Amino acid sequence: MNLEQLQKSLDISPFHCWLGLQATSIFEDGIEIILPWREELVSNPALQSTHGGILASLIDLSGLYAILACGGSVTATTDLHVDYHRTAIPGPLTVRSKIVKIGRKTSTAATEVFDGNNKLLASGRGLYLAAG
């Protein structure tokens, strides 16, 4: 899967289109995606913080596409775990996912979300069921 194919695959989902996700890199063992900021992502308007559910969504979806991009099979996320480290301020977010293990029945990917200053905002991992 090349970057153009990854972007097309991401864009199948109406939620991904609403988020405006941009696939920016495919590594040997992972991928990078950029999320542009928009006001509807805000949790607390006083802080202008991005909602924790958006960060969780990024960790879920980026891990899944990392496994697909690296040749694994995925039908669905079965389990998701997110740790929140810092409040997300307005601006684009960079999401980097790395394969932990591609297995016959399940695969695992670890994902980190960074702000524009390269500060770690959230990190987590998803467990994904293989097809069949």
Added chain:
Amino acid sequence: MNLEQLQKSLDISPFHCWLGLQATSIFEDGIEIILPWREELVSNPALQSTHGGILASLIDLSGLYAILACGGSVTATTDLHVDYHRTAIPGPLTVRSKIVKIGRKTSTAATEVFDGNNKLLASGRGLYLAAG
């Protein structure tokens, strides 16, 4: 906190407004929220499935407001865990959160998400930091 106050508190967040969340019940140890369906929530258009990130968002936010509604203090989610059980088909989702423990430093709530047929779609729990 009564139902009207809970709804007002939810509506402070632009993301919650975009989701169109409706607070429907406050119990002694939890709350219930309804999410109306909209097309931008879809993950896979072939299945019309609601995105796992949306389910994760519901588990995160509903647990947080359950703690607030039941008198606990919360500044932020620190950890979120979601298990996905079934594909979510189009239609409103019912989200029920129950307090596991309200603590001095952290509180925990468990949340379940059901479809219109009362099928369990996802369940999970959040750990929330107290103020101070």
Added chain:
Amino acid sequence: MNLEQLQKSLDISPFHCWLGLQATSIFEDGIEIILPWREELVSNPALQSTHGGILASLIDLSGLYAILACGGSVTATTDLHVDYHRTAIPGPLTVRSKIVKIGRKTSTAATEVFDGNNKLLASGRGLYLAAG
């Protein structure tokens, strides 16, 4: 599976024998197990607290046997999540597991661990792979 069969099944594992686990109840949707206290379980001798790894072990194994006892298929734990609520003081612990969902590929059980005063010490959930 009756209580005697559950106990026999637990006793196959040398680690369970070392822990001295006693199966005490099978419910329609779960099981109860008692862990007797022993000094080797202690984490911090100043507090005489039971080690968090022991509580995690109880949540892992009790959920797995709950699924077996309720007719589900399990080959292995694939994912385990534990929240710690209170320091465990010396004395027997009561472990109660409840099925969240028995599925074709994976099953989920939620487990709570209580001390002798019925205080909740830890709670969590395991995701278990089915055979085949």
Added chain:
Amino acid sequence: MNLEQLQKSLDISPFHCWLGLQATSIFEDGIEIILPWREELVSNPALQSTHGGILASLIDLSGLYAILACGGSVTATTDLHVDYHRTAIPGPLTVRSKIVKIGRKTSTAATEVFDGNNKLLASGRGLYLAAG
């Protein structure tokens, strides 16, 4: 904290002594610990597999001592998450923990457990409460 101090600190816990843990390295951002095999660790005697609760214990405790060894403050684990990747066969296990974030209120460490062939058996992360 040097290696001798880390070993002394580990040996305060009767459970760690029973496990026979050996601190082998302190890195800038983490630590390494070895667990020798013993028969009481076995889950399924037919496979001679090490119990998932033991792997969870290693991820819990090694992450906690990584934060201590790297200058963080820890009073207790508040949340633990473990993914199981492969069945653990008899033989010593190598446990490597890496700091994800040291915070004022909570810290996070990620830990991997390897067998003698350097195969990844389990990985996970703990969230640890700071003192005060």
